[in-house]
Amino acid sequence: MQTQIQNQQIVLANRPNGVPTQDTFEIKDIAMPELADGDLLIKSIYVSVDPGMRGFMDKGDSDAAGTKYELNKPITSRTVAQVVASNSADFAVGDIVHGRFAWQRFQSVTAKDVEKVDPSLAPISTAVSMLGVPGLSAYFGMLKVANIQAGDTVVVSGAAGSVGSTAAQIAKIHGCKVVGIAGSEKKTAYLEDDLGLDKGINYKTTENMTAAIAEACPDGVDVFFDNVGGELFDAVFANINNHARIAICGQIADYNNAEAAQGPRPMHTLIKKSARMEGFVVFNYADEFDAAKKQLAKWYNEDQLEYTETLTQGFENIPTAFIGLFSGENIGKQMVQVAELDS
Amino acid sequence: MQTQIQNQQIVLANRPNGVPTQDTFEIKDIAMPELADGDLLIKSIYVSVDPGMRGFMDKGDSDAAGTKYELNKPITSRTVAQVVASNSADFAVGDIVHGRFAWQRFQSVTAKDVEKVDPSLAPISTAVSMLGVPGLSAYFGMLKVANIQAGDTVVVSGAAGSVGSTAAQIAKIHGCKVVGIAGSEKKTAYLEDDLGLDKGINYKTTENMTAAIAEACPDGVDVFFDNVGGELFDAVFANINNHARIAICGQIADYNNAEAAQGPRPMHTLIKKSARMEGFVVFNYADEFDAAKKQLAKWYNEDQLEYTETLTQGFENIPTAFIGLFSGENIGKQMVQVAELDS
Numbered sequence: 001m002q003t004q005i006q007n008q009q010i011v012l013a014n015r016p017n018g019v020p021t022q023d024t025f026e027i028k029d030i031a032m033p034e035l036a037d038g039d040l041l042i043k044s045i046y047v048s049v050d051p052g053m054r055g056f057m058d059k060g061d062s063d064a065a066g067t068k069y070e071l072n073k074p075i076t077s078r079t080v081a082q083v084v085a086s087n088s089a090d091f092a093v094g095d096i097v098h099g100r101f102a103w104q105r106f107q108s109v110t111a112k113d114v115e116k117v118d119p120s121l122a123p124i125s126t127a128v129s130m131l132g133v134p135g136l137s138a139y140f141g142m143l144k145v146a147n148i149q150a151g152d153t154v155v156v157s158g159a160a161g162s163v164g165s166t167a168a169q170i171a172k173i174h175g176c177k178v179v180g181i182a183g184s185e186k187k188t189a190y191l192e193d194d195l196g197l198d199k200g201i202n203y204k205t206t207e208n209m210t211a212a213i214a215e216a217c218p219d220g221v222d223v224f225f226d227n228v229g230g231e232l233f234d235a236v237f238a239n240i241n242n243h244a245r246i247a248i249c250g251q252i253a254d255y256n257n258a259e260a261a262q263g264p265r266p267m268h269t270l271i272k273k274s275a276r277m278e279g280f281v282v283f284n285y286a287d288e289f290d291a292a293k294k295q296l297a298k299w300y301n302e303d304q305l306e307y308t309e310t311l312t313q314g315f316e317n318i319p320t321a322f323i324g325l326f327s328g329e330n331i332g333k334q335m336v337q338v339a340e341l342d343s
Numbered sequence: 344m345q346t347q348i349q350n351q352q353i354v355l356a357n358r359p360n361g362v363p364t365q366d367t368f369e370i371k372d373i374a375m376p377e378l379a380d381g382d383l384l385i386k387s388i389y390v391s392v393d394p395g396m397r398g399f400m401d402k403g404d405s406d407a408a409g410t411k412y413e414l415n416k417p418i419t420s421r422t423v424a425q426v427v428a429s430n431s432a433d434f435a436v437g438d439i440v441h442g443r444f445a446w447q448r449f450q451s452v453t454a455k456d457v458e459k460v461d462p463s464l465a466p467i468s469t470a471v472s473m474l475g476v477p478g479l480s481a482y483f484g485m486l487k488v489a490n491i492q493a494g495d496t497v498v499v500s501g502a503a504g505s506v507g508s509t510a511a512q513i514a515k516i517h518g519c520k521v522v523g524i525a526g527s528e529k530k531t532a533y534l535e536d537d538l539g540l541d542k543g544i545n546y547k548t549t550e551n552m553t554a555a556i557a558e559a560c561p562d563g564v565d566v567f568f569d570n571v572g573g574e575l576f577d578a579v580f581a582n583i584n585n586h587a588r589i590a591i592c593g594q595i596a597d598y599n600n601a602e603a604a605q606g607p608r609p610m611h612t613l614i615k616k617s618a619r620m621e622g623f624v625v626f627n628y629a630d631e632f633d634a635a636k637k638q639l640a641k642w643y644n645e646d647q648l649e650y651t652e653t654l655t656q657g658f659e660n661i662p663t664a665f666i667g668l669f670s671g672e673n674i675g676k677q678m679v680q681v682a683e684l685d686s
Contacts, residue, residue: 164664226610233610248613249614262606263606264604265603267572267576270621271593271624273629275622277619278613279617281614281617
């Protein structure tokens with residue numbers, strides 16, 4: 001009797017209303033894929049789950065790269081994988097790769113949709129965290145959009161998350177005073193003790209966030225790197241200085257709302273403060289990704305930048321890990337390890 | 344019997360609730376001022392009334408220059424005046440000057456608070472319109488904040504006003520497609536026929552502004568120069584392109600609201616479109632005022648730029664002219680002529 005290698009995928013079973021639930025997803029047994037010329041068979045190792053994916057689950061919505069999830073089709077996300085069979089001269093069995101792949105144990109991909117991971121830079125999982133979209137978002141958001149300068153007072157919301165923790169550290173590296181906002185004592189301790197931020201504020205136990213920001217930033221806020229939005233935005237915004245720069249990176253507070261959230265219009269304050277709010281997606285800076293990855297890896301290897309992962313084990317637990325993002329439990333990058341690397 | 348020269352001032356009699364009324368103001372007979380060393384006695388000729396002044400009538404509010412109106416003290420605004428007596432070596436009787444002066448027929452000012460008007464550039468009233476704060480706001484807002492490029496589709500709200508009409512023409516001069524929004528058929532005719540804009544839209548008779556903007560801008564909106572805010576903002580914002588730049592210059596829709604207006608939060612769209620909203624005050628660019636005035640005057644003298652004034656006659660009608668700004672009757676700069684120039 002021959003042992004059949006098992007393959008599985010996770011599809012979008014139902015479009016979520018608000019926060020996704022287990023019913024949003026369905027795990028299916030599927031056949032091992034055939035390999036066409038130029039294709040690779042890859043085995044998923046580390047699957048990244050990100051709050052921004054929530055938007056692709058709504059009908060007709062799509063991200064900068066044109067991604068949109070279709071019903072009964074597999075979810076895709078940034079994944080680190082290993083080549084287990086190759087019909088491409090550019091990839092060998094055993095190579096580590098990353099890309100936006102389906103939530104499948106095994107899949108065939110065309111060589112052009114795949115990028116090699118350089119294991120000499122940092123641990124391979126960082127290809128989709130510190131050296132991937134989250135780290136690059138932090139890098140370009142801080143340096144290009146917010147244009148941080150030494151001496152700036154910088155506030156980061158979602159500071160214990162994957163983007164926020166990297167963004168906050170980049171600001172520290174550049175000589176800024178950095179205040180991080182997060183949602184638990186464990187997280188604010190991580191911000192202050194592990195990342196060395198000047199102050200961590202737990203918004204869940206702080207009654208008046210506007211006053212708390214004012215107290216933590218007596219000279220006002222020069223840069224706000226916003227991953228959260230909603231009322232946290234308002235509290236930081238009430239404290240901005242003249243010529244403040246607000247980099248809008250994510251809005252996890254709103255991802256599950258069907259309608260555009262209402263809030264105070266910011267225009268008057270933008271005028272009074274000659275301030276700027278700018279949204280961005282990291283792909284605007286694709287030409288500069290390689291240089292940015294090298295810089296991030298350099299800071300990491302010089303112990304100036306650390307990364308933190310919350311690692312869930314098991315392919316079947318990918319939905320749970322994704323859903324957990326919205327209750328704010330993860331510190332650093334939420335990842336799912338679905339297989340061991342073959343050595 | 345000697346004829347006494349009459350002097351008068353207009354003070355803030357009551358802080359307005361919402362739109363200012365005649366009761367907001369009071370005209371008082373006052374004595375002619377004494378002149379200290381270095382002072383000038385000036386006679387007001389053209390008084391500018393501007394929507395942004397509304398904010399200074401609220402308690403504790405102040406503009407970038409620290410202006411705030413106090414109860415029973417005269418209102419101040421940008422004014423063109425003539426020197427009728429001088430204790431300063433730098434100014435001669437008959438000189439034309441401008442500055443932020445009190446609403447008074449005559450007043451003494453210190454020489455350092457006064458700037459000479461160069462009558463060779465353009466008609467002297469333009470020192471507080473096309474070549475003053477409104478024109479400079481249009482100039483720096485379009486060129487520095489919105490960073491217009493040839494081929495951009497540009498939408499200007501409040502386009503028939505003093506700032507908007509100049510802003511729209513500057514965008515035309517730079518090879519942009521320009522759509523102006525205004526509040527009457529007379530104004531949209533002015534935009535299309537006099538200023539040569541590509542399209543004027545009357546928001547008061549247009550049921551669905553979002554659709555009207557989409558129709559007028561089939562390639563989307565690259566630059567939005569906003570003087571109005573509120574729901575007009577939302578309608579234009581729904582049509583922005585990737586990398587759109589939104590210069591927030593004024594918010595006349597909100598000036599009479601005590602509380603910050605509520606509206607849809609713009610952050611999601613800013614991210615999706617990698618777009619930027621930036622507020623500004625013209626004094627950020629004070630170092631470049633002289634060069635900008637020369638450029639504006641050059642365009643004017645080359646017939647590339649025209650200015651329009653709505654001129655009210657009579658000192659006692661300054662309050663009426665100011666109040667009228669909020670019912671949107673003026674085309675171009677609303678000015679009040681309070682005296683004739685002595686030749």
